[in-house]
Amino acid sequence: MNETTCGQGLAGNAALPAKLGALMAQMAEVLEIHMKALDLTDDNARKEHAAYRQLAKEQRSIAAQLQATALKMTACRNLPMARHDAKAMVGKEPVGAFKTFVGLEQELATLLQNRLEQDREMLAMMVAARSSG
Numbered sequence: 001m002n003e004t005t006c007g008q009g010l011a012g013n014a015a016l017p018a019k020l021g022a023l024m025a026q027m028a029e030v031l032e033i034h035m036k037a038l039d040l041t042d043d044n045a046r047k048e049h050a051a052y053r054q055l056a057k058e059q060r061s062i063a064a065q066l067q068a069t070a071l072k073m074t075a076c077r078n079l080p081m082a083r084h085d086a087k088a089m090v091g092k093e094p095v096g097a098f099k100t101f102v103g104l105e106q107e108l109a110t111l112l113q114n115r116l117e118q119d120r121e122m123l124a125m126m127v128a129a130r131s132s133g
Contacts, residue, residue, distance in 0.1 A: 007079025014073035021066030028059035 004012075031052045038045040088094070 003081065005079060005081045007076040010073045010079075011075075011077035014070040016070075017066040017073065018070035021063040021070065024059045024066065025063035028056040028063065031056040031059070 035049050035052050035056075038049050040046055040049060
């Protein structure tokens with residue numbers, strides 16, 4: 001039976017920052033496309049445009065960093081098996097940190113599930129409006 005190395009674990013977990021990066025990049029694209037609908041003769045539209053422009057820029061930067069991190073994690077696949085202190089791996093600090101990580105994963109899953117329902121409804125309305133107009 002082959003034991004998974006920590007490098008292989010990092011590589012296997014690279015999908016999380018990669019997918020989060022893709023999601024952030026797509027959110028930036030949605031904002032940028034929305035900006036085209038703004039009437040810039042309106043003061044409020046100009047404020048919204050400026051805010052969206054800044055947010056899209058920041059989201060693209062975050063997306064690029066997440067993608068770069070995912071690539072670096074994937075590149076760790078061939079790290080050799082390293083010696084570990086087994087007791088230290090199950091101590092209070094690592095268990096607590098991992099427990100918090102798992103809790104945040106659950107919160108993210110719940111957040112995404114709720115958003116997905118709302119976003120599907122919005123998408124359906126957008127498609128319906130496009131079809132009728």
